[in-house]
Amino acid sequence: MKKHADIMGMPVTIEIVDMHAREEDCKEVFSYLRAIDEQLSPYKKTSEVEKINNREIDTIDYSPLMRKIVHLSEETKYETQGYFDIYNKGRLDPSGLVKGFAISQGAKMLAAKGYKNFFLEIAGDIQTSGTNRNGEKWAVGIRNPFQNDEIVKIVYMSGEGVATSGIYARGAHIYNPKTKKSVIDIASLTVISQDIYDADRFATAAFAMGEKGIEFINQKKDLEGYMILKNKMAIYTEGFEKYTTGK
Amino acid sequence: MKKYLPIGSILVVFFALVAARSFLNADQKTPPLKSSTDTASSDNSSQNVSTPTPSSGGYKDGTYTGDTTDAVYGPMQVQVTIQSGKIADIKFLQYPNDNPTTLSINQQAMPILKSEAIQSQSAQVDIISTASQTSTAFKESLSSALAKAQ
Numbered sequence: 001m002k003k004h005a006d007i008m009g010m011p012v013t014i015e016i017v018d019m020h021a022r023e024e025d026c027k028e029v030f031s032y033l034r035a036i037d038e039q040l041s042p043y044k045k046t047s048e049v050e051k052i053n054n055r056e057i058d059t060i061d062y063s064p065l066m067r068k069i070v071h072l073s074e075e076t077k078y079e080t081q082g083y084f085d086i087y088n089k090g091r092l093d094p095s096g097l098v099k100g101f102a103i104s105q106g107a108k109m110l111a112a113k114g115y116k117n118f119f120l121e122i123a124g125d126i127q128t129s130g131t132n133r134n135g136e137k138w139a140v141g142i143r144n145p146f147q148n149d150e151i152v153k154i155v156y157m158s159g160e161g162v163a164t165s166g167i168y169a170r171g172a173h174i175y176n177p178k179t180k181k182s183v184i185d186i187a188s189l190t191v192i193s194q195d196i197y198d199a200d201r202f203a204t205a206a207f208a209m210g211e212k213g214i215e216f217i218n219q220k221k222d223l224e225g226y227m228i229l230k231n232k233m234a235i236y237t238e239g240f241e242k243y244t245t246g247k
Numbered sequence: 248m249k250k251y252l253p254i255g256s257i258l259v260v261f262f263a264l265v266a267a268r269s270f271l272n273a274d275q276k277t278p279p280l281k282s283s284t285d286t287a288s289s290d291n292s293s294q295n296v297s298t299p300t301p302s303s304g305g306y307k308d309g310t311y312t313g314d315t316t317d318a319v320y321g322p323m324q325v326q327v328t329i330q331s332g333k334i335a336d337i338k339f340l341q342y343p344n345d346n347p348t349t350l351s352i353n354q355q356a357m358p359i360l361k362s363e364a365i366q367s368q369s370a371q372v373d374i375i376s377t378a379s380q381t382s383t384a385f386k387e388s389l390s391s392a393l394a395k396a397q
Contacts, residue, residue: 010379099379123379132373141372144365152365154372166378188378218358228365235362 005030008037010123017117084205100200125163127196145187155243161196165207190226
């Protein structure tokens with residue numbers, strides 16, 4: 001069963017390979033993702049994030065989910081020496097962490113329902129479980145940042161999460177909180193981890209470090225990365241190779 | 248995993264290798280036709296197999312665990328693997344460090360980075376990982392609009 005939805009302004013896909021997959025289960029995950037978006041989107045006037053940015057809510061009145069997100073963000077900021085920061089020019093924008101968090105939670109919901117072979121994707125960030133309909137590891141293609149219709153690397157995963165940070169258009173959507181400037185020296189950084197939550201937040205932070213980002217990923221035992229530079233060379237961690245061999 | 252081993256750790260590694268070598272040298276003193284005196288006096292530190300006797304390459308193939316020793320900075324314990332009579336690998340089962348980790352001399356102690364030119368792939372895939380273009384364009388557009396609105 002494969003279902004699509006448009007949530008958070010992004011395409012969401014659930015594919016469940018297991019027999020007897022129920023449509024209601026997919027809908028439940030979509031509803032959960034919509035609820036997260038309603039509350040945490042920096043683009044919705046009625047979201048809690050927007051109210052916080054408009055000074056309508058005090059810290060003591062944050063919802064439990066908001067508190068959790070802020071706590072996770074502070075943890076991530078610490079773990080990335082400040083390169084991950086949900087405050088951007090004085091405004092709260094937790095989207096660098098929320099997407100991975102939401103996919104991770106959604107995947108856990110599917111697992112709790114007994115599904116073993118599936119993936120959940122939000123706009124290029126993916127959590128996999130088990131195998132595809134051919135009984136093989138999920139084949140995930142890394143898009144060529146310079147050519148939309150091309151794939152430059154294939155990774156085979158079963159239970160891992162993968163996230164890609166990057167800039168495909170002119171300009172950049174991730175900025176370096178240390179230099180206060182946009183990151184433009186690398187084209188994309190793909191990170192693989194057991195949990196998409198980790199892959200996503202560290203891909204976001206490492207991308208902001210520029211070329212040093214791949215060193216940061218390399219030093220973390222449970223992360224592997226593939227960084228594509230503006231000159232069309234790729235730098236990748238040694239352990240990344242275990243995902244490119246062996247279907 | 249630390250990228251740069253501090254000098255203290257390098258010294259510890261050195262001592263450990265020396266310790267491992269001397270542990271194995273003690274066995275090498277035992278000749279193929281061992282006498283009871285030699286067997287009795289050889290330093291049998293191996294914890295999990297019978298006294299190793301050297302094969303034609305010098306040592307008996309197998310994996311042997313050494314004693315836990317005091318390496319100044321903390322406890323040290325090595326495990327050596329013999330293949331074709333020679334030391335093929337030495338693993339640190341206990342390593343005096345804040346972050347104990349199993350290191351092997353046959354692995355790079357520090358994970359390395361590799362590089363390649365990107366190449367178009369033609370094989371079929373199930374899913375594509377990409378930076379989210381929609382939100383990029385959306386955010387950029389929104390940012391510029393909000394900037395004008397201020």
